[in-house]
Amino acid sequence: MDKIRIAVIGAGGIAGAHLRAYSACAARCEIVGIADVIPAAAEAKVAQYGGRAFNDAETMLDTARPHAVSICTPPKFHLPAVKAAAARGISVLCEKPPARNLAETEAIVAAMQGALLQFAFCHRFHPPLKAAQALIQSGQLGKLAQIENRFAFRFSRAGKSWFTDAEISGGGILIDTLVHSIDIFRALTGGDEIESAQAQVSSALPIEVEDSASLLLKSRGGVIGTLNCSWVTPVSEAVLRIYGTEGQAIIDYNAAAGLRYKLADDADWTEQNFDEPDRFVAQADHFLRCIENGSAPLVRPEDGLAVMRIIETAYQSAGVLQ
Ligand SMILES: NC(=O)c1ccc[n+]([C@@H]2O[C@H](COP(=O)([O-])OP(=O)(O)OC[C@H]3O[C@@H](n4cnc5c(N)ncnc54)[C@H](O)[C@@H]3O)[C@@H](O)[C@H]2O)c1
Structure with a gap:
Protein backbone atom coordinates (compact mmCIF):
# COMPACT_ATOMS: atom_id res chain seq x y z
CA MET A 1 0.00 0.00 0.00
CA PHE A 121 -9.68 8.10 23.97
CA CYS A 122 -5.90 8.20 24.12
CA HIS A 123 -5.51 6.69 27.61
CA ARG A 124 -6.41 3.29 26.12
CA PHE A 125 -2.97 3.42 24.53
CA HIS A 126 -1.08 4.53 27.68
CA PRO A 127 1.41 1.67 28.24
CA PRO A 128 0.88 1.51 32.07
CA LEU A 129 -2.89 1.33 31.56
CA LYS A 130 -2.48 -1.55 29.11
CA ALA A 131 -0.24 -3.28 31.69
CA ALA A 132 -2.90 -2.72 34.39
CA GLN A 133 -5.52 -4.27 32.11
CA ALA A 134 -3.25 -7.29 31.64
CA LEU A 135 -2.74 -7.53 35.42
CA ILE A 136 -6.51 -7.52 35.95
CA GLN A 137 -7.06 -10.08 33.19
CA SER A 138 -4.35 -12.36 34.67
CA GLY A 139 -6.48 -12.57 37.82
CA GLN A 140 -3.58 -11.46 40.06
CA LEU A 141 -5.58 -8.57 41.55
CA GLY A 142 -8.46 -10.95 42.33
CA LYS A 143 -12.01 -9.66 41.90
CA LEU A 144 -12.08 -5.93 41.15
CA ALA A 145 -13.78 -3.92 43.89
CA GLN A 146 -13.02 -0.22 43.44
CA ILE A 147 -11.37 2.16 40.98
CA GLU A 148 -10.39 5.68 42.00
CA ASN A 149 -9.24 8.31 39.55
CA ARG A 150 -8.31 11.97 39.88
CA PHE A 151 -7.31 14.29 37.04
CA ALA A 152 -6.79 17.77 38.46
CA PHE A 153 -4.76 20.86 37.69
CA ARG A 154 -5.09 24.63 37.47
CA PHE A 155 -6.43 25.24 33.95
CA SER A 156 -5.25 28.60 32.63
CA ARG A 157 -7.81 28.55 29.77
CA ALA A 158 -10.85 28.22 32.09
CA GLY A 159 -12.97 31.36 31.70
CA LYS A 160 -10.85 32.54 28.74
CA SER A 161 -11.60 30.10 25.93
CA TRP A 162 -14.18 27.87 24.27
CA PHE A 163 -13.55 25.25 26.99
CA THR A 164 -15.90 27.15 29.32
CA ASP A 165 -18.42 28.20 26.65
CA ALA A 166 -21.11 25.49 26.87
CA GLU A 167 -22.46 26.27 23.42
CA ILE A 168 -19.11 25.19 21.94
CA SER A 169 -17.89 22.64 24.49
CA GLY A 170 -21.15 20.99 25.60
CA GLY A 171 -20.26 21.53 29.28
CA GLY A 172 -17.37 21.89 31.69
CA ILE A 173 -14.79 19.57 33.14
CA LEU A 174 -17.20 16.64 33.31
CA ILE A 175 -17.54 16.36 29.54
CA ASP A 176 -14.02 17.62 28.85
CA THR A 177 -11.83 15.66 31.28
CA LEU A 178 -13.97 13.25 33.27
CA VAL A 179 -14.94 11.78 29.88
CA HIS A 180 -11.45 10.20 29.88
CA SER A 181 -12.03 8.80 33.40
CA ILE A 182 -15.28 7.14 32.32
CA ASP A 183 -13.58 5.55 29.33
CA ILE A 184 -10.75 4.31 31.57
CA PHE A 185 -13.25 2.85 34.06
CA ARG A 186 -15.07 1.05 31.24
CA ALA A 187 -11.78 -0.24 29.81
CA LEU A 188 -10.67 -1.64 33.18
CA THR A 189 -14.04 -3.26 33.86
CA GLY A 190 -14.13 -4.88 30.41
CA GLY A 191 -16.91 -2.65 29.09
CA ASP A 192 -19.30 -3.99 31.73
CA GLU A 193 -22.63 -2.17 31.71
CA ILE A 194 -22.92 0.78 34.09
CA GLU A 195 -25.71 0.19 36.60
CA SER A 196 -25.58 3.60 38.29
CA ALA A 197 -23.97 7.00 37.62
CA GLN A 198 -24.42 9.87 40.06
CA ALA A 199 -22.52 13.13 39.75
CA GLN A 200 -22.00 16.33 41.67
CA VAL A 201 -20.58 19.40 39.95
CA SER A 202 -19.61 22.86 41.12
CA SER A 203 -17.78 26.00 40.08
CA ALA A 204 -15.26 27.93 42.13
CA LEU A 205 -14.66 30.25 39.16
CA PRO A 206 -17.22 32.75 37.85
CA ILE A 207 -17.91 30.67 34.72
CA GLU A 208 -21.09 29.19 33.21
CA VAL A 209 -19.93 25.55 33.34
CA GLU A 210 -18.61 23.32 36.14
CA ASP A 211 -14.91 23.49 36.97
CA SER A 212 -14.97 20.57 39.43
CA ALA A 213 -16.87 17.31 39.13
CA SER A 214 -17.17 14.01 40.97
CA LEU A 215 -18.86 10.95 39.57
CA LEU A 216 -19.79 7.80 41.46
CA LEU A 217 -20.20 4.80 39.15
CA LYS A 218 -21.21 1.22 39.75
CA SER A 219 -20.77 -1.45 37.10
CA ARG A 220 -23.16 -4.38 36.79
CA GLY A 221 -20.32 -6.63 38.00
CA GLY A 222 -20.17 -4.62 41.24
CA VAL A 223 -17.10 -2.42 40.67
CA ILE A 224 -17.42 1.03 42.24
CA GLY A 225 -15.73 3.97 40.55
CA THR A 226 -15.01 7.30 42.23
CA LEU A 227 -13.90 9.73 39.57
CA ASN A 228 -12.84 13.28 40.49
CA CYS A 229 -11.68 16.09 38.24
CA SER A 230 -10.90 19.75 38.82
CA TRP A 231 -9.62 22.72 36.86
CA VAL A 232 -9.03 24.85 39.97
CA THR A 233 -6.68 22.92 42.25
CA PRO A 234 -3.11 24.09 41.71
CA VAL A 235 -1.24 20.87 42.46
CA SER A 236 -1.36 18.83 39.28
CA GLU A 237 -2.59 15.26 39.87
CA ALA A 238 -3.28 12.42 37.46
CA VAL A 239 -3.67 9.26 39.46
CA LEU A 240 -5.52 6.01 38.99
CA ARG A 241 -5.90 3.47 41.83
CA ILE A 242 -7.25 0.01 41.15
CA TYR A 243 -8.31 -2.17 44.10
CA GLY A 244 -9.02 -5.89 43.88
CA THR A 245 -9.59 -8.60 46.49
CA GLU A 246 -5.99 -9.87 45.99
CA GLY A 247 -4.03 -6.66 45.43
CA GLN A 248 -3.93 -3.10 44.23
CA ALA A 249 -2.29 -1.13 41.45
CA ILE A 250 -1.46 2.54 41.05
CA ILE A 251 -0.77 4.54 37.91
CA ASP A 252 0.55 8.00 38.76
CA TYR A 253 1.04 9.84 35.48
CA ASN A 254 3.39 12.32 37.20
CA ALA A 255 5.58 9.72 38.92
CA ALA A 256 8.74 8.06 37.63
CA ALA A 257 7.29 4.54 37.81
CA GLY A 258 4.67 3.79 35.16
CA LEU A 259 2.75 1.20 37.19
CA ARG A 260 3.13 0.03 40.80
CA TYR A 261 1.29 -2.89 42.29
CA LYS A 262 1.24 -4.87 45.48
CA LEU A 263 -0.45 -8.25 45.88
CA ALA A 264 -1.87 -9.64 49.13
CA ASP A 265 1.25 -11.64 50.05
CA ASP A 266 3.86 -9.22 48.67
CA ALA A 267 6.19 -7.53 51.14
CA ASP A 268 7.00 -4.73 48.70
CA TRP A 269 5.53 -2.89 45.77
CA THR A 270 6.50 -4.07 42.28
CA GLU A 271 7.35 -1.27 39.86
CA GLN A 272 6.98 -1.55 36.10
CA ASN A 273 8.53 0.96 33.71
CA PHE A 274 7.86 1.33 30.03
CA ASP A 275 9.96 2.54 27.13
CA GLU A 276 7.25 1.97 24.50
CA PRO A 277 5.97 4.87 22.37
CA ASP A 278 3.69 7.25 24.28
CA ARG A 279 -0.10 7.06 24.04
CA PHE A 280 -0.47 9.54 21.18
CA ARG A 300 -15.18 1.41 18.89
CA PRO A 301 -17.97 3.82 17.94
CA GLU A 302 -20.14 2.05 20.57
CA ASP A 303 -17.60 3.04 23.23
CA GLY A 304 -18.11 6.70 22.34
CA LEU A 305 -21.88 6.22 22.57
CA ALA A 306 -21.63 4.38 25.91
CA VAL A 307 -19.43 7.11 27.43
CA MET A 308 -21.77 9.86 26.21
CA ARG A 309 -24.79 8.02 27.67
CA ILE A 310 -23.02 8.06 31.04
CA ILE A 311 -22.14 11.76 30.63
CA GLU A 312 -25.80 12.53 29.93
CA THR A 313 -26.97 10.52 32.97
CA ALA A 314 -24.28 12.22 35.09
CA TYR A 315 -25.39 15.72 34.05
CA GLN A 316 -29.03 14.75 34.74
CA SER A 317 -28.15 13.42 38.20
CA ALA A 318 -26.29 16.66 38.97
CA GLY A 319 -29.31 18.71 37.92
CA VAL A 320 -27.49 20.31 34.98
CA LEU A 321 -29.73 18.59 32.39
CA GLN A 322 -33.43 17.72 32.66
N1 LIG B 1 -6.93 13.66 24.15
C1 LIG B 1 -6.60 14.65 24.97
O1 LIG B 1 -5.99 14.41 26.00
C2 LIG B 1 -7.01 16.06 24.62
C3 LIG B 1 -6.30 17.14 25.17
C4 LIG B 1 -6.69 18.42 24.81
C5 LIG B 1 -7.77 18.62 23.95
N2 LIG B 1 -8.46 17.54 23.46
C6 LIG B 1 -9.63 17.72 22.58
O2 LIG B 1 -9.18 18.15 21.30
C7 LIG B 1 -10.11 19.08 20.73
C8 LIG B 1 -9.38 20.40 20.48
O3 LIG B 1 -8.82 20.88 21.69
P1 LIG B 1 -7.52 21.83 21.71
O4 LIG B 1 -7.03 21.85 23.10
O5 LIG B 1 -6.59 21.44 20.63
O6 LIG B 1 -8.23 23.23 21.36
P2 LIG B 1 -7.53 24.52 20.77
O7 LIG B 1 -8.43 25.64 21.07
O8 LIG B 1 -6.10 24.58 21.23
O9 LIG B 1 -7.48 24.24 19.19
C9 LIG B 1 -8.65 24.10 18.42
C10 LIG B 1 -8.37 24.67 17.03
O10 LIG B 1 -9.48 24.38 16.19
C11 LIG B 1 -9.68 25.51 15.34
N3 LIG B 1 -11.04 25.45 14.81
C12 LIG B 1 -12.21 25.81 15.43
N4 LIG B 1 -13.25 25.57 14.59
C13 LIG B 1 -12.74 25.06 13.46
C14 LIG B 1 -13.32 24.61 12.24
N5 LIG B 1 -14.64 24.64 12.05
N6 LIG B 1 -12.49 24.14 11.27
C15 LIG B 1 -11.15 24.12 11.46
N7 LIG B 1 -10.55 24.54 12.60
C16 LIG B 1 -11.34 24.99 13.58
C17 LIG B 1 -9.38 26.69 16.23
O11 LIG B 1 -9.12 27.87 15.48
C18 LIG B 1 -8.17 26.19 17.01
O12 LIG B 1 -6.96 26.53 16.38
C19 LIG B 1 -11.26 19.18 21.73
O13 LIG B 1 -12.26 18.26 21.39
C20 LIG B 1 -10.59 18.80 23.05
O14 LIG B 1 -11.48 18.29 24.01
C21 LIG B 1 -8.07 16.27 23.77
Whole structure:
Protein backbone atom coordinates (compact mmCIF):
# COMPACT_ATOMS: atom_id res chain seq x y z
CA MET A 1 0.00 0.00 0.00
CA ASP A 2 1.19 3.55 -0.73
CA LYS A 3 1.65 5.87 2.20
CA ILE A 4 -1.60 6.82 3.92
CA ARG A 5 -2.45 10.46 3.19
CA ILE A 6 -3.31 12.22 6.45
CA ALA A 7 -5.06 15.54 7.10
CA VAL A 8 -5.81 17.34 10.35
CA ILE A 9 -8.78 19.67 10.98
CA GLY A 10 -8.14 22.15 13.80
CA ALA A 11 -4.54 23.20 14.38
CA GLY A 12 -4.48 24.02 18.09
CA GLY A 13 -3.06 22.29 21.13
CA ILE A 14 -4.03 18.65 20.62
CA ALA A 15 -3.40 18.81 16.86
CA GLY A 16 0.28 19.10 17.80
CA ALA A 17 0.11 15.72 19.55
CA HIS A 18 -1.57 14.11 16.50
CA LEU A 19 0.92 15.65 14.07
CA ARG A 20 3.89 14.62 16.22
CA ALA A 21 2.47 11.09 16.36
CA TYR A 22 1.94 10.87 12.58
CA SER A 23 5.47 12.21 12.10
CA ALA A 24 6.72 9.33 14.25
CA CYS A 25 4.97 6.98 11.77
CA ALA A 26 6.37 8.78 8.70
CA ALA A 27 7.37 5.51 7.01
CA ARG A 28 3.67 4.67 6.66
CA CYS A 29 1.90 8.01 6.31
CA GLU A 30 2.28 11.46 4.87
CA ILE A 31 0.75 14.68 6.24
CA VAL A 32 -0.92 16.31 3.22
CA GLY A 33 -3.08 19.04 4.75
CA ILE A 34 -3.81 20.98 7.92
CA ALA A 35 -6.93 23.16 8.15
CA ASP A 36 -7.85 25.81 10.68
CA VAL A 37 -10.25 28.74 10.55
CA ILE A 38 -7.30 30.79 11.80
CA PRO A 39 -4.90 30.66 8.82
CA ALA A 40 -1.82 31.43 10.96
CA ALA A 41 -2.58 28.40 13.16
CA ALA A 42 -2.62 26.05 10.16
CA GLU A 43 0.48 27.68 8.67
CA ALA A 44 2.45 27.34 11.92
CA LYS A 45 1.73 23.61 12.07
CA VAL A 46 2.57 23.16 8.36
CA ALA A 47 5.91 24.89 8.96
CA GLN A 48 6.64 22.32 11.67
CA TYR A 49 5.12 19.13 10.24
CA GLY A 50 4.69 19.64 6.48
CA GLY A 51 1.65 19.38 4.21
CA ARG A 52 -0.38 22.33 2.92
CA ALA A 53 -2.29 24.89 5.00
CA PHE A 54 -6.00 25.53 4.44
CA ASN A 55 -8.51 27.78 6.20
CA ASP A 56 -11.48 25.63 5.23
CA ALA A 57 -11.77 21.92 6.02
CA GLU A 58 -13.94 20.93 3.02
CA THR A 59 -11.60 22.67 0.56
CA MET A 60 -8.73 20.78 2.14
CA LEU A 61 -10.52 17.42 1.85
CA ASP A 62 -11.27 18.08 -1.86
CA THR A 63 -7.81 19.46 -2.68
CA ALA A 64 -5.38 17.43 -0.55
CA ARG A 65 -7.50 14.26 -0.94
CA PRO A 66 -6.51 12.52 2.31
CA HIS A 67 -7.34 8.89 3.09
CA ALA A 68 -7.78 9.75 6.76
CA VAL A 69 -8.34 12.79 8.95
CA SER A 70 -7.80 13.69 12.59
CA ILE A 71 -10.54 15.96 13.89
CA CYS A 72 -8.98 18.27 16.47
CA THR A 73 -11.49 21.12 16.64
CA PRO A 74 -13.59 22.10 19.68
CA PRO A 75 -16.55 19.68 20.17
CA LYS A 76 -19.20 21.83 18.41
CA PHE A 77 -17.35 21.33 15.13
CA HIS A 78 -16.76 17.56 15.40
CA LEU A 79 -20.10 16.60 13.79
CA PRO A 80 -19.81 18.86 10.70
CA ALA A 81 -16.19 17.77 10.21
CA VAL A 82 -17.16 14.08 10.49
CA LYS A 83 -20.01 14.56 8.01
CA ALA A 84 -17.61 16.20 5.54
CA ALA A 85 -15.18 13.27 5.89
CA ALA A 86 -17.96 10.66 5.70
CA ALA A 87 -19.33 12.16 2.48
CA ARG A 88 -15.89 11.64 0.91
CA GLY A 89 -15.22 8.13 2.28
CA ILE A 90 -12.39 9.36 4.53
CA SER A 91 -11.45 7.48 7.74
CA VAL A 92 -11.78 9.51 10.95
CA LEU A 93 -9.86 9.77 14.21
CA CYS A 94 -12.10 12.12 16.23
CA GLU A 95 -10.94 13.83 19.42
CA LYS A 96 -12.77 13.47 22.71
CA PRO A 97 -15.38 14.24 23.83
CA PRO A 98 -17.01 12.65 20.76
CA ALA A 99 -19.34 15.67 20.53
CA ARG A 100 -21.29 18.14 22.70
CA ASN A 101 -23.93 15.56 23.63
CA LEU A 102 -25.29 12.08 22.99
CA ALA A 103 -27.54 13.12 20.07
CA GLU A 104 -24.58 14.58 18.15
CA THR A 105 -22.51 11.50 18.94
CA GLU A 106 -25.28 9.30 17.53
CA ALA A 107 -25.27 11.46 14.38
CA ILE A 108 -21.47 11.02 14.09
CA VAL A 109 -21.73 7.25 14.42
CA ALA A 110 -24.60 7.11 11.91
CA ALA A 111 -22.68 9.25 9.39
CA MET A 112 -19.64 6.93 9.64
CA GLN A 113 -21.63 3.68 9.35
CA GLY A 114 -19.49 1.16 7.46
CA ALA A 115 -16.38 3.39 7.57
CA LEU A 116 -13.48 3.59 10.04
CA LEU A 117 -14.30 5.82 13.03
CA GLN A 118 -11.98 5.85 16.04
CA PHE A 119 -12.70 8.14 18.98
CA ALA A 120 -9.45 9.48 20.44
CA PHE A 121 -9.68 8.10 23.97
CA CYS A 122 -5.90 8.20 24.12
CA HIS A 123 -5.51 6.69 27.61
CA ARG A 124 -6.41 3.29 26.12
CA PHE A 125 -2.97 3.42 24.53
CA HIS A 126 -1.08 4.53 27.68
CA PRO A 127 1.41 1.67 28.24
CA PRO A 128 0.88 1.51 32.07
CA LEU A 129 -2.89 1.33 31.56
CA LYS A 130 -2.48 -1.55 29.11
CA ALA A 131 -0.24 -3.28 31.69
CA ALA A 132 -2.90 -2.72 34.39
CA GLN A 133 -5.52 -4.27 32.11
CA ALA A 134 -3.25 -7.29 31.64
CA LEU A 135 -2.74 -7.53 35.42
CA ILE A 136 -6.51 -7.52 35.95
CA GLN A 137 -7.06 -10.08 33.19
CA SER A 138 -4.35 -12.36 34.67
CA GLY A 139 -6.48 -12.57 37.82
CA GLN A 140 -3.58 -11.46 40.06
CA LEU A 141 -5.58 -8.57 41.55
CA GLY A 142 -8.46 -10.95 42.33
CA LYS A 143 -12.01 -9.66 41.90
CA LEU A 144 -12.08 -5.93 41.15
CA ALA A 145 -13.78 -3.92 43.89
CA GLN A 146 -13.02 -0.22 43.44
CA ILE A 147 -11.37 2.16 40.98
CA GLU A 148 -10.39 5.68 42.00
CA ASN A 149 -9.24 8.31 39.55
CA ARG A 150 -8.31 11.97 39.88
CA PHE A 151 -7.31 14.29 37.04
CA ALA A 152 -6.79 17.77 38.46
CA PHE A 153 -4.76 20.86 37.69
CA ARG A 154 -5.09 24.63 37.47
CA PHE A 155 -6.43 25.24 33.95
CA SER A 156 -5.25 28.60 32.63
CA ARG A 157 -7.81 28.55 29.77
CA ALA A 158 -10.85 28.22 32.09
CA GLY A 159 -12.97 31.36 31.70
CA LYS A 160 -10.85 32.54 28.74
CA SER A 161 -11.60 30.10 25.93
CA TRP A 162 -14.18 27.87 24.27
CA PHE A 163 -13.55 25.25 26.99
CA THR A 164 -15.90 27.15 29.32
CA ASP A 165 -18.42 28.20 26.65
CA ALA A 166 -21.11 25.49 26.87
CA GLU A 167 -22.46 26.27 23.42
CA ILE A 168 -19.11 25.19 21.94
CA SER A 169 -17.89 22.64 24.49
CA GLY A 170 -21.15 20.99 25.60
CA GLY A 171 -20.26 21.53 29.28
CA GLY A 172 -17.37 21.89 31.69
CA ILE A 173 -14.79 19.57 33.14
CA LEU A 174 -17.20 16.64 33.31
CA ILE A 175 -17.54 16.36 29.54
CA ASP A 176 -14.02 17.62 28.85
CA THR A 177 -11.83 15.66 31.28
CA LEU A 178 -13.97 13.25 33.27
CA VAL A 179 -14.94 11.78 29.88
CA HIS A 180 -11.45 10.20 29.88
CA SER A 181 -12.03 8.80 33.40
CA ILE A 182 -15.28 7.14 32.32
CA ASP A 183 -13.58 5.55 29.33
CA ILE A 184 -10.75 4.31 31.57
CA PHE A 185 -13.25 2.85 34.06
CA ARG A 186 -15.07 1.05 31.24
CA ALA A 187 -11.78 -0.24 29.81
CA LEU A 188 -10.67 -1.64 33.18
CA THR A 189 -14.04 -3.26 33.86
CA GLY A 190 -14.13 -4.88 30.41
CA GLY A 191 -16.91 -2.65 29.09
CA ASP A 192 -19.30 -3.99 31.73
CA GLU A 193 -22.63 -2.17 31.71
CA ILE A 194 -22.92 0.78 34.09
CA GLU A 195 -25.71 0.19 36.60
CA SER A 196 -25.58 3.60 38.29
CA ALA A 197 -23.97 7.00 37.62
CA GLN A 198 -24.42 9.87 40.06
CA ALA A 199 -22.52 13.13 39.75
CA GLN A 200 -22.00 16.33 41.67
CA VAL A 201 -20.58 19.40 39.95
CA SER A 202 -19.61 22.86 41.12
CA SER A 203 -17.78 26.00 40.08
CA ALA A 204 -15.26 27.93 42.13
CA LEU A 205 -14.66 30.25 39.16
CA PRO A 206 -17.22 32.75 37.85
CA ILE A 207 -17.91 30.67 34.72
CA GLU A 208 -21.09 29.19 33.21
CA VAL A 209 -19.93 25.55 33.34
CA GLU A 210 -18.61 23.32 36.14
CA ASP A 211 -14.91 23.49 36.97
CA SER A 212 -14.97 20.57 39.43
CA ALA A 213 -16.87 17.31 39.13
CA SER A 214 -17.17 14.01 40.97
CA LEU A 215 -18.86 10.95 39.57
CA LEU A 216 -19.79 7.80 41.46
CA LEU A 217 -20.20 4.80 39.15
CA LYS A 218 -21.21 1.22 39.75
CA SER A 219 -20.77 -1.45 37.10
CA ARG A 220 -23.16 -4.38 36.79
CA GLY A 221 -20.32 -6.63 38.00
CA GLY A 222 -20.17 -4.62 41.24
CA VAL A 223 -17.10 -2.42 40.67
CA ILE A 224 -17.42 1.03 42.24
CA GLY A 225 -15.73 3.97 40.55
CA THR A 226 -15.01 7.30 42.23
CA LEU A 227 -13.90 9.73 39.57
CA ASN A 228 -12.84 13.28 40.49
CA CYS A 229 -11.68 16.09 38.24
CA SER A 230 -10.90 19.75 38.82
CA TRP A 231 -9.62 22.72 36.86
CA VAL A 232 -9.03 24.85 39.97
CA THR A 233 -6.68 22.92 42.25
CA PRO A 234 -3.11 24.09 41.71
CA VAL A 235 -1.24 20.87 42.46
CA SER A 236 -1.36 18.83 39.28
CA GLU A 237 -2.59 15.26 39.87
CA ALA A 238 -3.28 12.42 37.46
CA VAL A 239 -3.67 9.26 39.46
CA LEU A 240 -5.52 6.01 38.99
CA ARG A 241 -5.90 3.47 41.83
CA ILE A 242 -7.25 0.01 41.15
CA TYR A 243 -8.31 -2.17 44.10
CA GLY A 244 -9.02 -5.89 43.88
CA THR A 245 -9.59 -8.60 46.49
CA GLU A 246 -5.99 -9.87 45.99
CA GLY A 247 -4.03 -6.66 45.43
CA GLN A 248 -3.93 -3.10 44.23
CA ALA A 249 -2.29 -1.13 41.45
CA ILE A 250 -1.46 2.54 41.05
CA ILE A 251 -0.77 4.54 37.91
CA ASP A 252 0.55 8.00 38.76
CA TYR A 253 1.04 9.84 35.48
CA ASN A 254 3.39 12.32 37.20
CA ALA A 255 5.58 9.72 38.92
CA ALA A 256 8.74 8.06 37.63
CA ALA A 257 7.29 4.54 37.81
CA GLY A 258 4.67 3.79 35.16
CA LEU A 259 2.75 1.20 37.19
CA ARG A 260 3.13 0.03 40.80
CA TYR A 261 1.29 -2.89 42.29
CA LYS A 262 1.24 -4.87 45.48
CA LEU A 263 -0.45 -8.25 45.88
CA ALA A 264 -1.87 -9.64 49.13
CA ASP A 265 1.25 -11.64 50.05
CA ASP A 266 3.86 -9.22 48.67
CA ALA A 267 6.19 -7.53 51.14
CA ASP A 268 7.00 -4.73 48.70
CA TRP A 269 5.53 -2.89 45.77
CA THR A 270 6.50 -4.07 42.28
CA GLU A 271 7.35 -1.27 39.86
CA GLN A 272 6.98 -1.55 36.10
CA ASN A 273 8.53 0.96 33.71
CA PHE A 274 7.86 1.33 30.03
CA ASP A 275 9.96 2.54 27.13
CA GLU A 276 7.25 1.97 24.50
CA PRO A 277 5.97 4.87 22.37
CA ASP A 278 3.69 7.25 24.28
CA ARG A 279 -0.10 7.06 24.04
CA PHE A 280 -0.47 9.54 21.18
CA VAL A 281 2.03 7.69 18.98
CA ALA A 282 0.46 4.34 19.91
CA GLN A 283 -3.01 5.73 19.13
CA ALA A 284 -1.92 6.99 15.68
CA ASP A 285 -0.06 3.73 14.99
CA HIS A 286 -3.24 1.77 15.82
CA PHE A 287 -5.40 4.03 13.62
CA LEU A 288 -3.00 3.57 10.69
CA ARG A 289 -2.96 -0.20 11.26
CA CYS A 290 -6.78 -0.28 11.14
CA ILE A 291 -6.64 1.53 7.78
CA GLU A 292 -3.91 -0.80 6.44
CA ASN A 293 -5.64 -4.01 7.56
CA GLY A 294 -9.28 -2.97 7.34
CA SER A 295 -9.57 -3.96 11.01
CA ALA A 296 -11.88 -2.58 13.69
CA PRO A 297 -10.48 0.04 16.09
CA LEU A 298 -9.76 -0.75 19.75
CA VAL A 299 -11.97 2.21 20.72
CA ARG A 300 -15.18 1.41 18.89
CA PRO A 301 -17.97 3.82 17.94
CA GLU A 302 -20.14 2.05 20.57
CA ASP A 303 -17.60 3.04 23.23
CA GLY A 304 -18.11 6.70 22.34
CA LEU A 305 -21.88 6.22 22.57
CA ALA A 306 -21.63 4.38 25.91
CA VAL A 307 -19.43 7.11 27.43
CA MET A 308 -21.77 9.86 26.21
CA ARG A 309 -24.79 8.02 27.67
CA ILE A 310 -23.02 8.06 31.04
CA ILE A 311 -22.14 11.76 30.63
CA GLU A 312 -25.80 12.53 29.93
CA THR A 313 -26.97 10.52 32.97
CA ALA A 314 -24.28 12.22 35.09
CA TYR A 315 -25.39 15.72 34.05
CA GLN A 316 -29.03 14.75 34.74
CA SER A 317 -28.15 13.42 38.20
CA ALA A 318 -26.29 16.66 38.97
CA GLY A 319 -29.31 18.71 37.92
CA VAL A 320 -27.49 20.31 34.98
CA LEU A 321 -29.73 18.59 32.39
CA GLN A 322 -33.43 17.72 32.66
N1 LIG B 1 -6.93 13.66 24.15
C1 LIG B 1 -6.60 14.65 24.97
O1 LIG B 1 -5.99 14.41 26.00
C2 LIG B 1 -7.01 16.06 24.62
C3 LIG B 1 -6.30 17.14 25.17
C4 LIG B 1 -6.69 18.42 24.81
C5 LIG B 1 -7.77 18.62 23.95
N2 LIG B 1 -8.46 17.54 23.46
C6 LIG B 1 -9.63 17.72 22.58
O2 LIG B 1 -9.18 18.15 21.30
C7 LIG B 1 -10.11 19.08 20.73
C8 LIG B 1 -9.38 20.40 20.48
O3 LIG B 1 -8.82 20.88 21.69
P1 LIG B 1 -7.52 21.83 21.71
O4 LIG B 1 -7.03 21.85 23.10
O5 LIG B 1 -6.59 21.44 20.63
O6 LIG B 1 -8.23 23.23 21.36
P2 LIG B 1 -7.53 24.52 20.77
O7 LIG B 1 -8.43 25.64 21.07
O8 LIG B 1 -6.10 24.58 21.23
O9 LIG B 1 -7.48 24.24 19.19
C9 LIG B 1 -8.65 24.10 18.42
C10 LIG B 1 -8.37 24.67 17.03
O10 LIG B 1 -9.48 24.38 16.19
C11 LIG B 1 -9.68 25.51 15.34
N3 LIG B 1 -11.04 25.45 14.81
C12 LIG B 1 -12.21 25.81 15.43
N4 LIG B 1 -13.25 25.57 14.59
C13 LIG B 1 -12.74 25.06 13.46
C14 LIG B 1 -13.32 24.61 12.24
N5 LIG B 1 -14.64 24.64 12.05
N6 LIG B 1 -12.49 24.14 11.27
C15 LIG B 1 -11.15 24.12 11.46
N7 LIG B 1 -10.55 24.54 12.60
C16 LIG B 1 -11.34 24.99 13.58
C17 LIG B 1 -9.38 26.69 16.23
O11 LIG B 1 -9.12 27.87 15.48
C18 LIG B 1 -8.17 26.19 17.01
O12 LIG B 1 -6.96 26.53 16.38
C19 LIG B 1 -11.26 19.18 21.73
O13 LIG B 1 -12.26 18.26 21.39
C20 LIG B 1 -10.59 18.80 23.05
O14 LIG B 1 -11.48 18.29 24.01
C21 LIG B 1 -8.07 16.27 23.77
